[in-house]
Amino acid sequence: MNRRNRGIFYLLLFIAVGSHFLATGASAAAWGLLALQFLLYPQLAYFWALHARDQREAEHRNQVLDALWAGCWIAGLGFPLWIAFTMFAGACLHMVVFYGPRGLPLVMAAMGLSAGLVWACGLGRAPHFDTDLRTTALSMVSLTIFFVTYALDGYRRAMDQHRSEMKLRTQFEEIKALQARLYQQTICDPLTGLLNRRHLGKALPAAVDAARAGAGDGELALLLLDIDHFKGVNDRHGHEVGDEVLTALARLMQADLQPGELAYRHGGEEFLLLLPGCSRAAAFDRAERLRQAFAGRAIGHQGEPIRCTLSCGLAQYPEDGASARELLRAADHALYRAKDKGRNRSEACAPDLV
Numbered sequence: 123m124n125r126r127n128r129g130i131f132y133l134l135l136f137i138a139v140g141s142h143f144l145a146t147g148a149s150a151a152a153w154g155l156l157a158l159q160f161l162l163y164p165q166l167a168y169f170w171a172l173h174a175r176d177q178r179e180a181e182h183r184n185q186v187l188d189a190l191w192a193g194c195w196i197a198g199l200g201f202p203l204w205i206a207f208t209m210f211a212g213a214c215l216h217m218v219v220f221y222g223p224r225g226l227p228l229v230m231a232a233m234g235l236s237a238g239l240v241w242a243c244g245l246g247r248a249p250h251f252d253t254d255l256r257t258t259a260l261s262m263v264s265l266t267i268f269f270v271t272y273a274l275d276g277y278r279r280a281m282d283q284h285r286s287e288m289k290l291r292t293q294f295e296e297i298k299a300l301q302a303r304l305y306q307q308t309i310c311d312p313l314t315g316l317l318n319r320r321h322l323g324k325a326l327p328a329a330v331d332a333a334r335a336g337a338g339d340g341e342l343a344l345l346l347l348d349i350d351h352f353k354g355v356n357d358r359h360g361h362e363v364g365d366e367v368l369t370a371l372a373r374l375m376q377a378d379l380q381p382g383e384l385a386y387r388h389g390g391e392e393f394l395l396l397l398p399g400c401s402r403a404a405a406f407d408r409a410e411r412l413r414q415a416f417a418g419r420a421i422g423h424q425g426e427p428i429r430c431t432l433s434c435g436l437a438q439y440p441e442d443g444a445s446a447r448e449l450l451r452a453a454d455h456a457l458y459r460a461k462d463k464g465r466n467r468s469e470a471c472a473p474d475l476v
């Protein structure tokens with residue numbers, strides 16, 4: 123119980139019992155005891171708990187003590203119904219809030235024990251259950267205020283928890299988005315935005331497995347594209363223009379992509395198209411279309427159009443290679459043949475089959 127709740131509850135009880143004392147003409151000693159119990163004791167109990175090594179344990183002891191005191195007062199006052207009920211309900215609420223259902227029998231036992239002892243020692247008053255109207259009303263108001271105070275505490279905690287949850291959820295979403303962005307960065311080439319070799323390392327074996335399992339009629343084509351004399355472009359016009367040439371080719375590749383197909387920057391000025399479900403003839407056509415489109419595109423630089431060409435090597439699963447590594451090697455051979463034959467051309471690994 124926090125200081126505010128304990129203080130409020132005891133003050134309200136002080137007023138209710140005081141009203142009962144006024145109605146029944148209590149002695150000065152009884153008023154003194156009332157002040158000690160309901161004004162001083164709650165402060166002492168709070169400081170006791172505050173300075174204890176285990177505050178929760180100390181508070182638990184305080185609450186049992188509260189229940190014991192309440193039993194004494196109930197028996198000593200002669201069981202006035204409304205005051206007794208207010209004390210009992212308050213003690214139950216304290217205990218249950220802190221200790222769950224097991225707090226309930228504990229309160230009953232403590233109250234019953236102390237009331238019984240007071241009664242057995244002959245210190246109890248003869249039962250007189252009635253309270254006057256003012257005391258009854260004050261007891262009711264006390265209970266209501268007490269319940270509302272606790273309810274407000276519960277509401278505040280629920281709102282705090284809700285806010286924390288919302289904050290956590292937002293942070294979680296941000297982390298997820300960040301992770302996705304980081305992952306994207308690890309699999310993408312920053313200059314062209316195409317996928318990179320790291321992604322190919324997983325995607326190519328997976329595509330081979332899928333083709334082997336019959337996906338896309340068991341067809342899979344690999345196109346390896348390399349810009350011709352690219353070093354010369356860099357040397358003559360500078361790296362920035364070289365970068366523009368690279369991104370121009372990347373855009374052409376992306377514009378032509380069908381669902382399920384993937385475009386890579388394989389390294390430097392070398393690019394790759396992974397075409398699941400694509401026949402050898404269709405892949406060769408794609409290579410030629412891309413080659414011609416690239417050759418026909420000029421990049422303007424200081425008023426001078428810069429034209430580049432590319433060479434392309436085609437490898438087809440399963441004829442040219444039954445694994446990712448074999449397919450790559452086959453496409454590489456085909457590309458070298460294209461370079462050897464004068465560049466700006468497409469070559470299939472097995473030209474007789476095209």
Ligand SMILES: Nc1nc2c(ncn2[C@@H]2O[C@H](COP(=O)(O)OP(=O)(O)OP(=O)(O)O)[C@@H](O)[C@H]2O)c(=O)[nH]1
Pocket residue numbers: 313348349350351352353354356360361362363364365368389390391461465
């Ligand atoms: N601008 C630019 N150049 C790059 C990048 N990555 C690699 N290069 C350049 O690409 C060039 C590749 O040159 P080479 O391997 O000799 O190939 P090439 O000049 O295209 O000759 P062939 O392939 O035989 O036609 C090198 O000069 C690299 O510096 C890049 O990101 N940007």
